Amino acid sequence: MSQADTTVREDGIINSVSGPVVTAVDLDARMNDVVYVGDEGLMGEVIEIEGDITTIQVYEETSGVGPGEPVENTGDPLTVDLGPGLLDTIYDGVQRPLDVLEEKMNSPYLDRGVDAPGIDLEKEWEFTPEVEEGDEVGRGDIIGTVPETVTIEHKVLVPPGALDEGETAEIVAVESGEFNVNETVAELDNGEEIRMRQEWPVREARPAGDKQTPTEPLLTGQRVQDGLFPIAKGGTAAIPGPFGSGKTVTQQQLAKWSDADIVVYIGCGERGNEMTEVIEDFPELPDPQTGNPLMARTTLIANTSNMPVAARESCVYTGITIAEYYRDMGYDVALMADSTSRWAEAMREISSRLEEMPGEEGYPAYLAARLSQFYERAGYFQNINGTEGSISVVGAVSPPGGDFSEPVTQNTLRIVKCFWALDADLAERRHFPSINWNESYSLYREQLDPWFVENVAEDWPEVRQWAVDVLDEEGELQEIVQLVGKDALPEDQQLTLEVARYIREAWLQQNAFHDVDTYCEPDKTYLILTTIKTFNDEAFDALEAGVPVEEITDIEALPRINRIGVQEEYEAYMDELKDDITEQVRELY
Incomplete structure (x- = not known):
């Protein structure tokens, strides 16, 4: 309901205004009640009550509002409309749909005091019941479905407030067909009428089980x-x-x-x-x-x-x-x-x-x-x-x-x-x-490891821990490099820095604006890291065989590691890259 289009009942009177905080006198209200403030009916919420002084935070700009203007109390806390139509919608902070407000004002610049319901009250939805007359239902039970979008099937629930905890009721009537969100789709034997629309106070968690x-x-x-x-x-x-x-x-x-x-x-x-x-x-x-x-x-x-x-x-x-x-x-x-x-x-x-x-x-x-x-x-x-x-x-x-x-x-x-x-x-x-x-x-990490082991790779935790250890060692070595330079390090530590560079650049770095690299599935995440680990294992074997670190890090296959993330057909690419790395490193000794 738009308060700008209605007569505001003078439940209280504005006493003072300080930015979004307004105090009112003679207002019969409770904590967190929603009120409408001033001649324009600006939406606000009661946040403090001290004697006859009620303090309100107003959800709209208060310039021009002054003492003596009326305040109306709705008697209800700040609630949201719940039902079909929430998805594919853009709201402001108090669940006013911005596209509806723009259409209402015929302008992207919104006037104060303009309101609109959170979901379309007139649109009809195809309701398909999942219960029959005579079925017993409890609070929160699913009684039917609505195709809300092409992706999501909306499930119509018995409102938590319709029944007490542990209480059940019998379905005495249920219909299929097209209904708007305020029309009754089912009735319970306790007299409750079930609609697709619910309301719930935002500061109170909805009931859940364990x-x-x-x-x-x-x-x-x-x-x-x-x-x-x-x-x-x-x-x-x-x-x-x-x-x-x-x-x-x-x-x-x-x-x-x-x-x-x-x-x-x-x-x-x-x-x-x-x-x-x-x-x-x-x-x-x-x-x-x-x-x-x-x-x-x-x-x-x-x-x-x-x-x-x-x-x-x-x-x-x-x-x-x-x-x-x-x-x-x-x-x-x-x-x-x-x-x-x-x-x-x-x-x-x-x-x-x-x-x-x-x-x-x-x-x-x-x-x-x-x-x-x-x-x-x-x-x-x-x-x-x-x-x-x-x-x-x-x-x-x-x-x-x-x-x-x-x-x-x-x-x-x-x-x-x-x-x-x-x-x-x-x-x-x-x-x-x-x-x-x-x-x-x-x-x-530990409680999710069984899922990764079962769905990605058995050695997922070990490979990940190897990457963590390499990055930790790199962090310690970088402090030494700052003092004496990379060339002063032993060859095995120089090789560790090179491996860590590929972990950082090819694995941890990801381009959000590249069509392929913007998303990386877990299998690909694992294969990229195992490709780098293949180089690590082969390189340290070559180093132990006496091959200089410069020759190991100069093989032709290595630059291709940094291009792994952008490959669509990545499995064949990584298999080939692993083979090339292994072959080229082993040729050195």
Whole structure:
């Protein structure tokens, strides 16, 4: 409902205005109630109540709003509309569809006070029931399906609030056919009418069963992540890095190529040109899993840096609630939040206007709690309807000046189990993804090894550990090289540096803008590394036989290693390359 087109009922009166923070008097409200502020009906949320003074954070620009204007309370918390139509849609931070608002205003420049439902209330969907009259259902059970997009089948659920935990009810009526989201598709014997549309408060986690230990990786198609620092389906990861180090591109790569069923991408306080790139690219990109448009399984939430700061604080909750809804259907969801630092800055601004006691660097004292609440909604779950689903959360962090000791990065580190640290020096050397292999880590590695052993190669953990050892040794040797130069090292250490260079350049480095190299499946990731290891093994055998290191590193086959990533028919290419390396090195002795 557009508040600009209705008469606002004077439940309360504005007392003061400080940016997005407004205080009202005589307002009968509860914490987190949604209210409409001023003559234009600007959307806001109650964040503090002290006596007769109610403090509201407004999700829109408040210039021109003054004391004495009315405030209307809806009596409901901030909720999102859930149902068919969430995918292939671009929302702002409070789930207003931007294309609908643009059409409503007949302009890309939106007026204040304009609102629209999160999903189309008039569009009809083809509903196919999966239950019959007389069947018993519990909360969260699937009663039917809707073809939401060419890729995703939407599953219509019994709302969690329709029944108590453990309670069941009998289906007394169910119909198939075309319905809009507000029409009844089934009835229960307790009088509940089931519709395709649900509402859920964003700050409350949707009910789920037991959280399981994840044992399957979220494959990203990026060698450094899948190979060295894997994340599990249902896991949490952070991507911290200074300006220009590639956080946004890295997250866009994950959104494009991860093997999740559903992608929720949150642009939280990022530059408008970066979100424009996402909005323009995603509809054009083919889904590597299905060949259909990538947007057919994607929801975008755009809250750019020039949008109201209060809506930025709520956009991550909007995104995680949509992710939980698809998790309840049994889907694997990947959520990208870019970036949580901008979210924390929004909290800091609101907190300072509330005159709360500041914590470290001015952030609110509850920063760690809010971050924990957000990341804890990720996980691999046994859903209440018996299905299994997961939410993997990857949050970018933008520490000022690349200082990883600042509060947002440090508090995030205590929560997440996968840390992909971006390095400005690597980015300056045009090494992308600029994930520093010395500072990054994954606590999922051991629990995911059985999957890689079964599905990729039996010696996956051993080959990966060999690469880690070589890179560690290179890091130690580089300190010596800085002092005495490479030529002063023994020949075996010079050879180690050469092998490490190929691991860095041919394996860890990946071109996001190359049609072939932008995505690397696990088999190819493994074969590239074993090709480099073949050279390592043959080269050290030749060195022990007395062949000078210069002759070993000068064989004709070696430059071809750096071209492995761009080969489409890679298996035959790598088999031939391994044979050539072996033959040419052995000819030396």
